[in-house]
Amino acid sequence: MILTITMNPSVDISYPLAKFNINDINRVKDVRKTAGGKGLNVTRGIKYSGIDVLASGIVGGTTGEYIQKKLTENDIKYDFYITKQESRNCIAILHEGNQTEILESGPVLTEQDVIHFFNHYQTLLSQAKVITISGSLPQGFPVNFYVQLIEKANKNNIPVLLDSSGNMLHEVLISQNKPYLIKPNKSELQQILQVNIDEQNIDSLISAVNHPLLDNIAFVIVSLGKNGAFARCHGQYYRVTIPRINVVNPVGSGDVTLAGLAVGIHQNEPVEVMLKRAMTMGMLNTMESQTGFVNMQNYDGYFQQVVVQQVMDK
Ligand code: ADP
Numbered sequence: 001m002i003l004t005i006t007m008n009p010s011v012d013i014s015y016p017l018a019k020f021n022i023n024d025i026n027r028v029k030d031v032r033k034t035a036g037g038k039g040l041n042v043t044r045g046i047k048y049s050g051i052d053v054l055a056s057g058i059v060g061g062t063t064g065e066y067i068q069k070k071l072t073e074n075d076i077k078y079d080f081y082i083t084k085q086e087s088r089n090c091i092a093i094l095h096e097g098n099q100t101e102i103l104e105s106g107p108v109l110t111e112q113d114v115i116h117f118f119n120h121y122q123t124l125l126s127q128a129k130v131i132t133i134s135g136s137l138p139q140g141f142p143v144n145f146y147v148q149l150i151e152k153a154n155k156n157n158i159p160v161l162l163d164s165s166g167n168m169l170h171e172v173l174i175s176q177n178k179p180y181l182i183k184p185n186k187s188e189l190q191q192i193l194q195v196n197i198d199e200q201n202i203d204s205l206i207s208a209v210n211h212p213l214l215d216n217i218a219f220v221i222v223s224l225g226k227n228g229a230f231a232r233c234h235g236q237y238y239r240v241t242i243p244r245i246n247v248v249n250p251v252g253s254g255d256v257t258l259a260g261l262a263v264g265i266h267q268n269e270p271v272e273v274m275l276k277r278a279m280t281m282g283m284l285n286t287m288e289s290q291t292g293f294v295n296m297q298n299y300d301g302y303f304q305q306v307v308v309q310q311v312m313d314k
Contacts, residue, residue, distance in 0.1 A: 090104060228242040
């Protein structure tokens, strides 16, 4: 089973409007509400791939109940720590080809919540073969909290796939407790390493993934949007190229890519297959209007078109 961790999930609300009237009333007919948060996109990607998955993290209040209701509707198993605070709403207003977002920062949690969640997490470890951790931490959690989750998983020999950024990722990279895999996109990697990466230049990519901050991480997968990915896997380098496709909504592609990587590791797939799977999942997500959804009927056709090429360091 794959355990996915989403520490600050949300009810994602989308309001499509022909015109967005500022300082006036806007009436919406086609409201869409989904269980949101990067880790829940990962969860759906794993579920669509037919692998047993359990979603965990923290929810609370009526919003938290709604998140669980939506997961139940999708037949997704979950076991959250329930806090007394209310989970957040995130609103996307889709208007005139634009997307205006209003994102609540979410509940401010207490030291007790930190302790209770950590205990809850420990009770789930015996079921997990692979763990994914995605997104940011709720307010009130220490910035190095992911280090603690990874340390516990490593002690239990469970590989952790981490998709986070900024301070939370930095804390992990400078710690002794390394995740098994990270999947930054190019701008996240540039920001964390404080370097410029030329994605057309193999030397630039190799030098980035060999940065000392990334030492002792078995898999570093740099996703490059329409240009596929570059990966360092157990000391070997791979350039992954993907076909040109019609993109409807790229939001959440990185999350669904992580789902593909988690499935590949869970199934002990060869690196080439795992990378092709991950890219195919990312592409399928970009072809759907709904964030974090994929149509698996198109999987085989796109999988065949992904090219994985091993490259050598000079
Ligand atoms: P993130 O969503 O984390 O920023 P990326 O934008 O790199 O991550 O996207 C992750 C993966 O999704 C890519 O490696 C690719 O497989 C797919 N993808 C994303 N954007 C596009 C695009 N414009 N065209 C084709 N595939 C895409």
